[in-house]
Amino acid sequence: MLLLAGAGPIRGVPADAGATPRPNIILVVADDLETSDLRSFPNIWSQLVRQGTSFERYFVTDSWCCPSRASILRSQYVHSHGVFTNTAPEGGFARFHRSGLESSTIGTWLKSAGYRTALMGKYLNHYPGRAAPPTYVPPGWDEWYVPVRRLYEEFGYTLNENGTLRAYGDEASDYLADVLAAKASAFVSQPQKEPFFLYLAPVAPHLPANSAPRHAGAFADARAPRTPNFNQEDVSAEPEWLSSAPRLDDDEIDEVDERHRRRLRAMLGLDDMVGSLVRALGQSGRLGRTYLFFTSDNGFHLGTHRLPLGKTTPFEESIRVPLVARGPGVAAGRTVTAMTATVDLGPTFTELAGTRVPGFAEGRSLVPLLTGQTPAAWRKNVLVEFYRPPDWSPTPGEAPPYRALRTARHTYVEYAGGERQLYDLSADPHQLDNIVTRTPAEVVDSLARALHEMAACSGANCRVADTRPTVVPPPP
DSSP states (O other), X not given: OOBOTTOXXXXXXXXXXXXXXXXXXXXXXXXXXXXXXXXXXXXXXXXXXXXXXXXXXEEOSSSSHHHHHHHHHHOOOHHHHOOOBSSTTTBHHHHHHHTTGGGSSHHHHHHHTTXXXXXXXXXXXXXXXXXXXXXXXXXXXXXXXXXXXXXXXXSSOEEEETTEEEEOOSSGGGOHHHHHHHHHHHHHHOOOSSOXXXXXXXXXXXXXXXXXXXXXXXXXXXXXXXXXXXXXXXXXXXXXXXXXXXXXXXXXXXXXXXXXXXXXXXHHHHHXXXXXXXXXXXXXXXXXXXXXXEEESOOOOSSBTTOSSOOOSSSHHHHBOOEEEESTTOBTTEEEOSOEEGGGHHHHHHHHHTOOOOTTOOOOXXXXXXXTOOOTTOOOOEEEEEOOOTTOOOOTTOOOSEEEEEOSSEEEEEETTSOEEEEEXXXXXXXXXXXXXXXXXXXXXXXXXXXXXXXXXXXXXXXXXTTOOOOOOOOO
């Protein structure tokens, strides 16, 4: 097993440890990036994947932007933090803000531990909207560079820069990913003694997936992966929302491929950002004592299961996302197969910083996994929840509200209308065969009990509920 040169074992350093240096921590969160082949992005591949550890089974708590990001900020499942959708009143920034959740987040935890903190890029959907003035900066953040209008366009946006609004135009130099990259590099290069925490959230590859002019001709011949579930032929055993969706025609498939190319080109701007950030850390002498995590808030469909675009489903394309970490003591080129989730980021960062999460936190620290150790009582189950606004109407191709349990082998789903899904991923990794009606009752019942326990858990009790074993049939 190869470690980074000069790296020592990971251990949390108490905040009062005097002259003992504590590590810097960077979290880069892509927007709508599914688990895919990261070799298309040279800096992410060479500087993160090859120099760090990848988590093969890393899942979101909700395959929708704002609920997922609230889970990152608070280390809580959706039913606990209560940010149910992307929009007010039941979701979005307004819900997070008006519920008082900003008083305790990864920003406040690390700032209280003596870290210099910054959030750059996307915060929460519809920030600030009417819930706060456009110059509003939440507690816990020393530096704040967040768009308040035209977030996804990458051009012609307005940034809240530490409480001052600044408008950007349509020149190549105004490209949002590049602006954020420059600000991030400046932040990590500041000659200050205290450690830093940077939450860096570019909007790529979220649609419309506008790319930098320099990348306009990239991936000209790329097309969406033709996996076995691409434009799935038989969906007769699926719930009505999917079984009623028609197969994609040739024009729709062409649109999927163009969407895929746009997303790849937009990701090159994020990739350049990672490269400039690593260079800045190296030039400032901080790379060797910095942990850098790369992930996404949720995945995305590109023709899989007859879905031309979108997320919010319980399928792997929506709920399983990349997580890569590099830093001192982290094995290079290693893959972790333990069950992990977005609620784990906060406990991981606080342990690295030598502090603790509040009692309401529901995740687990990944620090043991970063060093190749899996605790005996590690998680067996991950909960995924999805809610709809009250005025939502059922539509073919749009999943209704559901709760899902992901184990190492199964995905089990219960929809609000009573329909269910069950996939045995050991035999059916592309989730082509819904076997819920053909599976022994004791197996389905044990998965349902584990799901219901997770859906009712709170605080530390979630770290008991997520270890509940389920009945597993013999391998096929």
